[in-house]
Amino acid sequence: GAVVSQHPSRVICKSGTSVKIECRSLDFQATTMFWYRQFPKQSLMLMATSNEGSKATYEQGVEKDKFLINHASLTLSTLTVTSAHPEDSSFYICSATLDRFSTDTQYFGPGTRLTVL
Amino acid sequence: AQSVTQLDSQVPVFEEAPVELRCNYSSSVSVYLFWYVQYPNQGLQLLLKYLSGSTLVKGINGFEAEFNKSQTSFHLRKPSVHISDTAEYFCAVIVTGGGNKLTFGTGTQLKVEL
Numbered sequence: 001g002a003v004v005s006q007h008p009s010r011v012i013c014k015s016g017t018s019v020k021i022e023c024r025s026l027d028f029q030a031t032t033m034f035w036y037r038q039f040p041k042q043s044l045m046l047m048a049t050s051n052e053g054s055k056a057t058y059e060q061g062v063e064k065d066k067f068l069i070n071h072a073s074l075t076l077s078t079l080t081v082t083s084a085h086p087e088d089s090s091f092y093i094c095s096a097t098l099d100r101f102s103t104d105t106q107y108f109g110p111g112t113r114l115t116v117l
Numbered sequence: 118a119q120s121v122t123q124l125d126s127q128v129p130v131f132e133e134a135p136v137e138l139r140c141n142y143s144s145s146v147s148v149y150l151f152w153y154v155q156y157p158n159q160g161l162q163l164l165l166k167y168l169s170g171s172t173l174v175k176g177i178n179g180f181e182a183e184f185n186k187s188q189t190s191f192h193l194r195k196p197s198v199h200i201s202d203t204a205e206y207f208c209a210v211i212v213t214g215g216g217n218k219l220t221f222g223t224g225t226q227l228k229v230e231l
Contacts, residue, residue: 004160032217041126043207043221044161093160097217104217108153108160 002028004096006109013084014117021079021112023094029074030096034106035067038091050077084116119144119212123222131230132200138193138225140182140208148210150191151219152182155205164206167191178202203229 003026013019023033032051036044048069050056056069066088068080077096081088091113095106122141130136142148149168153161165176172184182193191208208222 043223046218105163106219110160
């Protein structure tokens with residue numbers, strides 16, 4: 001099956017620094033990638049939708065200047081948390097689809113645990 | 118806007134017993150329905166999905182779900198669970214015509230005990 005990886009799996013950073021998380025589709029080309037945030041005991045909340053070669057579409061309430069998303073190739077999307085604060089600590093998950101049709105299965109990465117001190 | 122409700126945050130069950138995980142949705146338009154499973158320290162994996170056709174959908178690992186439009190439900194069932202089924206289960210929807218954005222429920226932790 002399709003595999004999506006994320007790197008790093010865990011990261012701890014100091015408040016005010018920036019952190020980059022990578023999401024890669026290993027054995028397929030992903031035209032669309034999604035970034036989610038998951039709080040403990042809560043659901044996944046969609047942050048943004050990223051299409052290769054175009055600007056990401058952010059969900060309401062998500063600061064685009066704080067959460068920078070780049071989808072430079074069909075196999076790589078990055079999420080950069082800029083000027084991180086403790087409230088940004090969370091589990092960040094990406095997913096990827098083969099195309100943009102709504103019935104297409106999303107393949108999820110294993111997630112990245114971000115802790116901001 | 119659409120929403121997904123999973124009323125049971127935790128479901129304990131003994132091994133080899135049947136289980137049902139409940140999912141209800143709310144939407145003013147038609148939806149596609151999904152169940153995902155998340156094992157510890159792993160990404161979400163698709164169990165099954167309902168797009169159209171037969172309301173009874175069979176998925177991987179012996180799971181099945183039934184779409185009930187009148188009750189706006191999509192409950193997940195397995196006739197006999199195994200210890201390895203212990204995981205977090207998420208119900209999700211995509212609104213037809215709304216691209217492919219998933220809206221998730223809050224998840225149900227299934228704990229299978231000996």
